[in-house]
Amino acid sequence: MSGALDPAAWLPAALALRLGSIGLALGLARRPAASRWAALGGSCLASLLTGALAWSVLATGRAVGGSLLSHTASGFVLSYSVDRLSAWFLLVLALLGIPIAMYSLGYLGHGILARRSPFVAVGFSVLMGAVEMVFAADGIVGFLFAWELMTLANAALVATEHEVGETRRAAFLYLAMSHVATGCLFAGFLILAAAAGSFSFTHVLAGAPVSGARRHAVFLLFLAGFGVKAGVIPLHVWLPEAHPAAPSSISALMSGVVIKTGIYGLFRVCAFGLGPPHPGWGVLILACGGVSAVLGVLYALMQHDLKRLLAYHSIENIGIILLGLGAGMTALSSGRAELAAVGIAASLYHVLNHAVFKGLLFLGAGGVVMATGTRHIEDMGGLAKRMPWTALFFLVGSAAISGLPLLNGFVSEWLLFQAFLFGFQRSPEALVRFLFPVAGALLALTSALAAACFVKAFGVTFLALPRGEGAAKAHESPWVMLAPQAFLAAMCVVLGLVPGFVLEELRGVAASLPGVRPAPEMVRGLFAIAPGPGRFDHLTPPLVALAVVLAAGLAGALSLRAGYRVRRAPTWGCGGELSARTEYTATAFSKPLMMIFSAIYRPTREVQTVGAAYFPREVRYRAEIEPTFERFVYGPLTRGVLAAAERMKVIQAGSLHAYLAYVIALVVSLVLLLWWRG
Secondary structure: OHHHHOHHHHHHHHHHHHHHHHHHHHHOOOOHHHHHHHHHHHHHHHHHHHHHHHHHHHHHOOOEEEEEEEEOOOOEEEEEEEOHHHHHHHHHHHHHHHHHHHHHHHHOOOOHHHHHHHHHHHHHHHHHHHHHHHHHEOEHHHHHHHHHHHHHHHHHHHOOOOOOHHHHHHHHHHHHHHHHHHHHHHHHHHHHHHHHOOOEHHHHOOOOOOOHHHHHHHHHHHHHHHHHHHOOOOOOOOHHHHHHHOOHHHHHHHHHHHOHHHHHHHHHHHHOOOOOOOHHHHHHHHHHHHHHHHHHHHHHHOOOEHHHHHHHHHHHHHHHHHHHHHHHHHHHHOOOHHHHHHHHHHHHHHHHHHHHHHHHHHHHHHHHHHHHOOOEHHHOOOHHHHOHHHHHHHHHHHHHHOOOOOOHHHHHHHHHHHHHHHHHHHOOOHHHHHHHHHHHHHHHHHHHHHHHHHHHHHHHHHOOOOOOHHHHOOOOOOHHHHHHHHHHHHHHHHHHHOHHHHHHHHHHHHHOOOOOOOOHHHEOOOOOEOOOOOOOOOEOHHHHHHHHHHHHHHHHHHHHHHOOOOOOOOOOOOOOOOOHHHOOOHHHHHHHHHHHOHHHHOOEEEEEEEEOOOOEEEEEEEEEOOOHHHHHHHHHHHHHHHHHHHHHHHHOOOOHHHHHHHHHHHHHHHHHHHHHHO
16 A cells, blocks of 8 residues: 555556556547547546646655666666656646646547547547656656657647648658757767766766767757757747647647647756856857747737647747746856746746646637637637637636736746846846846837737637628537636636745755755745845735725726716717628738838738729738748758758669668778777
């Protein structure tokens, strides 16, 4: 009995439960509903075990570990270890994985997904297990195995609707970029393992086995490898293609957790696995974060595909997380341990917050797309009357991602602003005093643009009149899809009103990282937080909430006392009756910002007039923005690779003897290389 209660046994039990539920689901594949319940129900139970393990490690501060597989004859051991950092990411995975699994029970029962629901449910369970192994791996072999399993499962899920050309392209692009990332990680780990003489993280990521130029090269390899998975600009091109193509429940998991494996890698390896961070590393991470945050939200503003818009906001929020990590690394390299703790805590808090509100938004988008049959927001409108609960939950998620007070997104962004302000005020280093105000300005711009984007997204989607037949016939989602959204919306509120509870755990996570020393006064009870000593640097969200409630109550009382009555009247007093054609469109809403940032967007437009020039029957307008990175970076790179491959076709002679000669030549070359080095 004591073995079952040992937290070290919970991760193997969770993985075994996933394997068992996957086997049962495959056995029931001819009965899609039963197969779906088997896979997703087992996934929920396994996530509960994982969440319990993560909470145990966070509460006690005691790391747990063990072996998943071992082979005595060869000496091979696949081990795992869960410390406070990996426990935090496992907790985020569990908190999001359970509501997504519940949502999928209803979502996968409709349309074309109903026939393929066993495949999607099994793929979901495989993906969840692979991400768990990534966060808990204690060695290079286990980490790369889990990383590749995660990549393949994710690619298969992206290609669920493989008969659509765009879906196949998205899956192929995701696979191509992911394997480039894996190549970078493999090269980096190989250099570290050769220097340390071990494949265990205990030896490889302790004491920095490499130094000098090799250390910088390894850092850049890992930054590229993990940056691809996280969707950091300019390594992001797969993300806005893959997220919309996948089923919405998978999109929520990809955006909320899967891309966080890249963030976990940056924390585990780049920030705290290669020895004390070089000052330039923090600057580079800050730059990547600032560029990703601003460009991510700018490109999101121009999107009219609801899921594609949310995908670009994932890039934006990854940028915000990197701003916190970069601030922490820069402060750490300057010897400012308490300031580093604030940046790290803000970054990790936003890891959780983004998972919650982005999961909520993607689940809401899934319900909207299922009800209307389109992802194009120009064909929606009027959904608040037809889908009131979905509209309410989407509104909460929109306010949270915009960083509005009383919700979770505000708290982590406020912490990050405090890190930048303290760095400017109290750090004597010129580099910090210059970079932190710039980063703070970029964060402020990002928050403002995000709010503008979600005014567009919510208003055009849910308000006014229906602009398409699908929107006019839409109906509310079933309760099994609404309940998970209600849970995530409540989490947005709780994480915004009770930040001290979360920050207390994050203080422990930060303190467990090398060189980081959180200030004792960072947490002032459940409801108040303060990054450092000072008069105006603390935040008490419940007091803000109380002030808002009192102000709203006072306004309501004054309105009632004045005797104002609500009168219902037509919105148009003369002329023709208003129709959906006269509504403000998403294109019109974003046009001013397109003009302001035209140097970035490089827009092109096409106007076609049908009929006489002065009395046209119809005007067709189409505006496009230039995909800068695709055209100027990946286009030339792709053409170069294809040209090189074309030239190398000469060695593809079709002769078995020639191919054997190539293999022998490679083996001889490797033997000579080893002999020369030995």
